[in-house]
Amino acid sequence: MNAPEPAAAPVERAASAWQDHGKDATRQREWAHWDLLLNAWLGKATGHLSPVGVGLAYADWLAHLALSPSKRAELAGKAVRKLMRWQRYALHPALAGEAGESGEAESGVEPLPQDQRFSDPAWRRAPYDLLAQAFLLQQQWWHIATTGVRGVSRHHEDIVNFTVRQFLDMLAPSNFVLTNPVVLDETMRRGGANLVNGAAAALADWRRQQSGGSERFRPGAEVAATPGRVVFRNRLIELLQYAPAGERAHARPLLIVPAWIMKYYILDLSPHNSLVRYLVERGHTVFMISWKNPDAGDRDLSLEDYRCDGVMAALAEVARITGAARVNAAGYCLGGTLLAIAAAAMARDGDERLASMTLLAAQTDFTEPGELSLFIDESQVSFLEASMWEQGYLDTRQMAGAFQMLRSNDLIWSRRLRHYLLDEPQAETDLMAWNADATRMPCRMHSEYLRRLFLDNELARGRYLCDGRPVSLGELELPVLAVATTTDHVAPWRSVYKLLQQTSTDATFLLTTGGHNAGVVSPPGRAGREFRIARRVPGAPYADADAWLAQARRGEGSWWPVWESWLAAQAGPMAPPPPMGPDLGAAPGTYVLQR
Secondary structure, three states, X not given: OOOOOOOOOHHHHHHHXXXXXXXXXXXXXXXXXXXXXXXXXXXXXXXXXXXXXXXXXXXXXXXHHHOOHHHHHHHHHHHHHHHHHHHHHHHHHHHHHHOOOOOOOOOOOOOXXXXXXXOOHHHHOOOHHHHHHHHHHHHHHHHHHHOOOOOOOHHHHHHHHHHHHHHHHHHOHHHOHHHOHHHHHHHHHHOOHHHHHHHHHHHHHHHHHHHOXXXXXXXXXXXXXXXXXXXXEOOOEEEEEEOOOOOOEEOOXXXXXXXXXXXXXXXXXXXXXXXXXXXXXXXXXXXXXXXXXXXXXXXXXXXXXXXXXXXXXXXXXXXXXXXXXXXXXXXXXXXXXXXXXXXXXXXHHOOOOEEEEEEEOOOOOOOOOHHHHHHOOHHHHHHHHHHHHHHOEEOHHHHHHHHHHHOHHHHHHHHHXXXXXXXXXXXOOHHHHHHHOEOOEEHHHHHHHHHHHHHOOOOOOOOOEEOOEEOOHHHOOOOEEEEEXXXXXXXOHXXXXXXXXXXXXXXXXXXXXXXXXXXXXXXXXXXXOEEEEEEEOOOOOOOOHHHHHHHOEEEEOOOHHHHHHHHHHHOOOEEOOOOOOOOOOEOOOOHHHOO
């Protein structure tokens, strides 16, 4: 089979539209540049959201709503009933007083359990209770209006529902001083000092965001401080080897492949929070990939470059330094997806250097990628490619904005209320500092990632090419353990579970409480943690996610000890630790410090 042509760059993709008109290649590229410049300029005004994609979603919804008189009648009836309910709630105290009744006020609509905006008793006072009730009733009505319209595509329905929800959250009475009784009470009590201090805090946060990084949690000092050294460096990675904590270590080393969307040290935070330190102290020889923070000069790095110069180069060095014939590997988030691709290519080629594979919150099938799919369709990807083409990479602020929008009530509005209006102190944590320390992504690589994995789902469909030939996860024969988290909005656990449908190998699936980041950073001793785990032996029948959940064993506490025990079984007997590799500088190296 011939090697595939590289994924078409945005200019070539845009220029191809002119080929049928007989234009010469130079003219095509000139017009394509203008197209991309226009889209890139427009993206700066729209937050890099495609106005066409959003417009098509609303056109789909409105057109089908116009063709659905029963739905319109339902909405009209709902509006009247909700208005009457709000009026009864508003008039009940007066009517009860005239009748001499002393009963409780008519019950109002309750917010969702996770919505704490109106939980303070001050919201029970008039007229603020009426404002809260009006908002909640309106929120309910709009949810009904934007869902269940016959004929609307699921993707368009999700976009309309999501954008309407964002707009309502922005206009919630809890966000404004004059309509929030809690803020008004605090302002009166402190003579406005809370608003003055909040403005100063907002300015300080803005300055910190512009400068990048954290003053309190510095890589190599407070975080990313597990002793080690850089033992290999190329144009894309620094490979870190951590110093042994004792006189004996497992025979097989562990290579960790983190996501390149953020810095690697989420797995090596403060000493009490560090998964790397936890493993080293239990006799594992740990190697970590630290990705370069790409700039405009790296715009043509491909997903295949990340596999070859990242995972495969690191694996070769780990084997060379330790002398181990086989290596355990773990991948987190996008790093896990890339590790799965590399493992499938190795299985296809008969390369047996991997002894086991652990995937942490990593997807290998993208048919149900969660709310991130709101930002991923042909229109949106093409629009985003124009922005990346102009600057050569996906900017950190673009990624942060997308993730914040997914949880705007928690990450934007509630934080603004507590920190800027109520002047509540916000203690910075190591996880918060890591989250703010984002990286860029090369134009070509991110375009290939979105198109080949999210849009076309090539890996799950057996069409993903490595070295010009397709790979299949069904060829894996090594033991696999996959970890997912219950409230993950980036890699939903049922999506992560699809790995068991794609493989027939010895596979263990572990579901732990928490989100995409906090669920993974789960050291022993943290209260309120639990997990479920079950193993599927080769040849066992496939069970769907709900069946798995019903029969999985439940455990209390952190999942780290369970994984470490599984990993130790794959890592061989204890022996004197292998030698350290070449000393190219102390950990955490230089790539992690790039801004």
